Amino acid sequence: MSDKNRDGKRTARERMLEQRAADEAASKRRKKLIVGGAVLAVIAAAVVTGVVVQNQRSKPETPTAAPAGTIGDKNLVIPVGAANAPSVLTVYEDPRCPACGIFEREFAATIDQLEDAGKIYTNAHIVSFIDRAVPGKGSKNGANALACAQDAGHFRDFHDVLYRNQPDETSDAFGDKAVLLNLAKQVNGLDTPEFQACVNDNKFGGWVSAVQQDFDKSSYKSTPTVLLNGQPIYPKNGNDEISPANLVKWVDAANQGKQLGTAGSHGQSPAPTSTASEANNPSPSAG
Structure with missing residues (x-):
């Protein structure tokens, strides 16, 4: 096998390894973005839930029925x-x-x-x-x-x-x-x-x-x-x-x-x- 062919195969192998490394790096970045987005979504949901709960607590309520004999x-x-x-x-x-x-x-x-x-x-x-x-x-x-x-x-x-x-x-x-x-x-x-x-x-x-x-x-x-x-x-x-x-x-x-x-x-x-x-x-x- 000529040196040129060896260099060509080595270069192809290297490019394949580099591409695999690049793909893995991209995959890791996507996973981080997905996880990060999920965390932000959970936080946003928690904030919304907290507001809803607080609104529920603050909402004035007049009871439709009161026990007999209650006062005030x-x-x-x-x-x-x-x-x-x-x-x-x-x-x-x-x-x-x-x-x-x-x-x-x-x-x-x-x-x-x-x-x-x-x-x-x-x-x-x-x-x-x-x-x-x-x-x-x-x-x-x-x-x-x-x-x-x-x-x-x-x-x-x-x-x-x-x-x-x-x-x-x-x-x-x-x-x-x-x-x-x-x-x-x-x-x-x-x-x-x-x-x-x-x-x-x-x-x-x-x-x-x-x-x-x-x-x-x-x-x-x-x-x-x-x-x-x-x-x-x-x-x-x-x-x-x-x-x-x-x-x-x-x-x-x-x-x-x-x-x-x-x-x-x-x-x-x-x-x-x-x-x-x-x-x-x-x-x-x-x-």
């Missing part, structure tokens, strides 16, 4: 106790909130006693923001079930049962409606076809969203938020730590010289009292 602007507040009690206890809670569970397990009996004695009129705001941060529907489904219990006239008893049996925050047990319906069996007279349909059909879902939006507009950012006559008392009232004994002391001091409320059906009183907007502009504590 748009009937977003569940009242418990005698409407003419001299003091108002305002409580913001989320069914999945672990701090709310701790608060309720320690204070529920005392609060129930104060309500029964006509000393306080409790205004419950059932919020549902934890579902935003922790996957699941436990906050919303739990809040709807509480609304259904209010509609059936058994809010307080079911509320206490729910918090006594609250799962860990990372567990979405309350997202399972069967769990909520099973807990309702612990409340005499609550486990009815009407209540079951209310829970299963998410009857008060719009109301639950409206309560949360009302909370979003408030100055409060965590639960539980607890106020006595508009003044924050959780975890402290001034320099004093809250405790069941201190809560009784603070209520008695606020009620000094005032007539106690008359007993009525729990959670069904139509009388107006402090709402979210009023609680955000607290007046000096009574007494």
Whole structure:
């Protein structure tokens, strides 16, 4: 074979190798562009989704149905106790909130006693923001079930049962409606076809969203938020730590010289009292 032929074959081989290298380089560049484009598309989609979610959160909503006996602007507040009690206890809670569970397990009996004695009129705001941060529907489904219990006239008893049996925050047990319906069996007279349909059909879902939006507009950012006559008392009232004994002391001091409320059906009183907007502009504590 002549040197010329060898050089020609070598040159052809080299050109083939060079072309293959060029093709591989081009292929790598295309893959990078495709991946880069996909990443940008994901980012763009995330931005759009974030805007949509934020718009959904910000969208004002008027509930099409509110539980019986609710009060305040748009009937977003569940009242418990005698409407003419001299003091108002305002409580913001989320069914999945672990701090709310701790608060309720320690204070529920005392609060129930104060309500029964006509000393306080409790205004419950059932919020549902934890579902935003922790996957699941436990906050919303739990809040709807509480609304259904209010509609059936058994809010307080079911509320206490729910918090006594609250799962860990990372567990979405309350997202399972069967769990909520099973807990309702612990409340005499609550486990009815009407209540079951209310829970299963998410009857008060719009109301639950409206309560949360009302909370979003408030100055409060965590639960539980607890106020006595508009003044924050959780975890402290001034320099004093809250405790069941201190809560009784603070209520008695606020009620000094005032007539106690008359007993009525729990959670069904139509009388107006402090709402979210009023609680955000607290007046000096009574007494």
